Amino acid sequence: MDKKKLQKFFNTNPFKGFFKKNRLRPPGAVEEPKFMELCIRCARCIEVCPYDSIKRADIFERLQIGTPYIFAEEKGCYLCMKCPSVCPTGALDNNLKEPEKVEMGIAVINQETCLNFKYYLDEEKGVTEEGLLCSFCYDSCPLRDRAIVMEHFILPVITDECVGCGVCTEKCPTTPKSVNIIPKGMEQKELAGFYYRKLRINAQKKSSKIKEEYENKTESEVKKKENISSFGVKPEFKNNFEPMDTIDEWEEQ
Template sequence: MARNRLTELFEGLLNSNPFKNFYKKNRLRPPGAATEETFMELCIRCARCIEVCPYDSIERADLFEKLQIGTPYVFPDTKACYLCMRCMKVCPTGALDPKLTDGRKVRMGIAVINEKTCLNFLYYKDEMLGVSATGTAQLCGTCYNVCPYTDEAIVMEKFILPVVTDRCTGCGICAEKCPATPEKAMSIYPEGMPVDKNEGYFGRRSKIHGEERKKGNDILKGEKLLEEKQKIDSSDVKPDFQYNTETYDTEW
């Protein structure tokens, strides 16, 4: 009876895995992986995906991954996924979707460029804008050249600035090959991990409003906002209208 009780407690601990929703950039599940919660329930740690990978891109999680130990990960800083699409075919439980065969439909994550360390962005500052960023301006273009879907997942704006599109597969090849030092300019954020840089104006505004509500500040909206605007008199000098949202200036 005691043994059965311990078994139930252990099973309950695994089923309520507190690390299911834990995300970390540059640490990805193999292509075709289910959502993290479902993946942890389906993966039996058989290592078939690890064995079949011809590029040694998939590694087994170690002790530091807690209850995720033994499950497969791709660490693009070390070795990216080259989208051979073999791992899904050997997964016996469906943790990796066997129906996924087109590399263009893979969504392991999204690449994000750090403009402060990207060599092309630094070159643009130095040469095009006349702003001395490093004093050693140089062109790169590695991420654009190594991307398996050039001009789809990564495009060049102004013929020089790399921009990641929503067609990015998150394979991480750009992160692996990025020559920027000491900190690489490319990072891969796993599928399901929010990226503040990509959330846009409305996402940032909702955060500001949420923070203001926590502080107890009154947010003008609806009829109150309309009444405030109606106080503006155009017949003489206009009074300053106090906006209650922050403004965001672009870097360029």
């Protein structure tokens, strides 16, 4: 097998697994197969990064060993835009200057574990178990109010302007992370590989199911709350608890 055929095999092998969530190429990276052809592992992008966000892929990253990655759970990209201009081969687009034009991926929020979504659902029921609110993803976003907005002043929502920098993932306080980055290209069937395509399809199905359950549950809880009156009727409690008609301390006063 000659060099070109061997190179083509490694760059198109569907089981190679180019993509993992929260593992991102630096800003300006060309499509993965082309990136693997062009990157000479010179580490210039790693050296120039002032935030120490870019790391070398280690031996566990298979054929990508030595190439630059941003591991968002450890450190996101702060879009300083210093790395694209120092790439000697064009693996990173030297002409990319504006942070808004970066395409590293897209953030996805898990509403089942996000503190704000859990709080919002609890509020609809009239009681909250944890009472925790968070705005780390919103506050830390380099493109705040553009890539991420707060609906109802409480719910973080990712917009189409998200560039996938991963800072929100880095700052997210939950374990596991409630906001994750889907790398650019992971949604493309011809690039992602069999296992990652399957993961993507399952994630979409789960997301649709969660949304449907959320909408149905919220509607029923709102109706239930509207029918509750605080006057003249003792509330029913699930646990063994007897509400008091009077409070002794108040009567003494």
